[in-house]
Amino acid sequence: MPAKNGGKNAQEDIASPKNKAPDVIVPLAKDSNKLRSKAASSDGINLGEKTKKENKTAGEESSQDISSDGKSYGPPPQAQNTTNPKREPEQASERRQVPSSMDVPMILLIVAFMLIIVAIIFWSPEPEIETDFDFPKIFANKIVELQSSFTNQTDRFWRILKNRGLAHLRNASPPQPLVLLLAAPPAAHSTVECFARKLAEALDPKHKRMLATIDGREERNYPGEKAKKRMDDLLIRRFKNGHKAALIHHFELLPPPSPLLFYSYCDDQNAPNKHVAIIFTVHLPVEPDASLEPKEAEGTVEKYLADEVWGKEDKDTVRALLSRVANTVALMNGESSSLATC
Numbered sequence: 453m454p455a456k457n458g459g460k461n462a463q464e465d466i467a468s469p470k471n472k473a474p475d476v477i478v479p480l481a482k483d484s485n486k487l488r489s490k491a492a493s494s495d496g497i498n499l500g501e502k503t504k505k506e507n508k509t510a511g512e513e514s515s516q517d518i519s520s521d522g523k524s525y526g527p528p529p530q531a532q533n534t535t536n537p538k539r540e541p542e543q544a545s546e547r548r549q550v551p552s553s554m555d556v557p558m559i560l561l562i563v564a565f566m567l568i569i570v571a572i573i574f575w576s577p578e579p580e581i582e583t584d585f586d587f588p589k590i591f592a593n594k595i596v597e598l599q600s601s602f603t604n605q606t607d608r609f610w611r612i613l614k615n616r617g618l619a620h621l622r623n624a625s626p627p628q629p630l631v632l633l634l635a636a637p638p639a640a641h642s643t644v645e646c647f648a649r650k651l652a653e654a655l656d657p658k659h660k661r662m663l664a665t666i667d668g669r670e671e672r673n674y675p676g677e678k679a680k681k682r683m684d685d686l687l688i689r690r691f692k693n694g695h696k697a698a699l700i701h702h703f704e705l706l707p708p709p710s711p712l713l714f715y716s717y718c719d720d721q722n723a724p725n726k727h728v729a730i731i732f733t734v735h736l737p738v739e740p741d742a743s744l745e746p747k748e749a750e751g752t753v754e755k756y757l758a759d760e761v762w763g764k765e766d767k768d769t770v771r772a773l774l775s776r777v778a779n780t781v782a783l784m785n786g787e788s789s790s791l792a793t794c
Contacts (some may be wrong), residue, residue: 585657587620587621594654602647604785608746612782617655620729628720630655630729633703633758633778635753637739639786647700647784648733655729656697664698668705680710687717691725703732703777704761711762718776732777740783750781 500571538595595614613632620630629782632651636644655659664686682707687698717723718730736756740749754774762770 461565482484483617506545530735553782587655587657588618588658591617591621591654594650598647598650598654602787604787606746606785609782609784612780613651616780617729621655626726629718631718631732631777631780632729633732633734633753633781634784635734635736635750635781636784637736637786639739640784641735643787644733644735644784648701648731652697652729655731656695659695659697664695666698666700668700668702670707671710672707674707676707676710679707680713683710684713687725691728691749696727697729697731700730703734704757708762708765711777712769714777715773720776720779726768744785753781753783754778 521551540601592614596615599610616630616632620626634644634648634651649663652663656663666683666686671683674682690698700706701712714730717725734753734757737760740752743753757778758767758770758774
């Protein structure tokens with residue numbers, strides 16, 4: 453019996469941890485540490501691979517988001533992008549260099565437009581009629597022609613017209629308009645209108661078939677203010693369209709105060725159209741006294757207008773007007789020659 457108890461106690465002592473030999477515990481602790489280190493390393497690798505897999509899965513899922521209508525709005529998966537990033541600019545450049553079928557008509561249109569521009573720049577159109585005219589030369593030749601037709605005029609008459617006309621035409625920027633008053637005694641009534649028209653044609657050859665013309669015989673049928681407006685509208689329109697001459701027949705018949713319109717048109721400093729010529733004709737009721745000097749005979753024209761035509765108007769106003777319209781008077785003689793025809 454004691455022997456049995458002793459064996460049992462011996463087994464319990466062996467099984468109890470307190471009775472384990474120390475040399476067995478130490479090696480187990482070292483092996484345990486190694487195992488834990490390997491496990492940690494293995495877990496770290498597995499955790500990294502797991503994280504990569506999760507990120508990849510999340511990226512694929514986010515790129516494959518699909519709306520309820522079945523259309524994909526996410527960016528295409530990176531796995532599908534098999535293009536080499538370094539080749540993308542080259543491919544894009546190649547794509548730009550190859551025109552599509554829609555680009556060809558546009559290119560042709562641009563080329564045609566550029567050809568038209570070049571043609572406009574280098575093509576010299578036919579010059580306008582004005583550039584073909586040597587106005588001083590034309591006027592001088594016309595004066596010679598008129599001299600051969602109107603043979604009864606004085607040398608002073610031709611000298612006044614020629615000198616004043618050429619001085620105006622030769623000046624590219626004349627300081628004032630050319631104003632001529634052709635005065636006709638009864639013997640010249642039948643020729644003065646014809647001569648005035650030919651003179652205006654010589655000054656403005658471009659518009660010789662449609663001269664800017666005002667006739668006092670027609671304007672006297674209107675009230676003075678209305679006649680003034682009619683004449684002003686005509687002159688503004690014609691001068692704006694390039695006319696260089698205006699012809700006013702029977703200046704003495706214009707109803708007052710319409711003649712005052714020409715105070716501004718014939719101003720020697722502030723005229724609105726300094727490049728033009730304005731020709732007046734005045735029919736005198738009587739022949740000037742033959743004993744008068746040419747300058748004095750010309751002065752009778754101004755006296756006639758001031759005393760007889762506008763005698764009831766303000767004297768200062770009339771004097772100011774005459775200083776502009778009657779500054780250059782050319783007194784005509786009657787013509788007996790059959791050559792003086794229009």
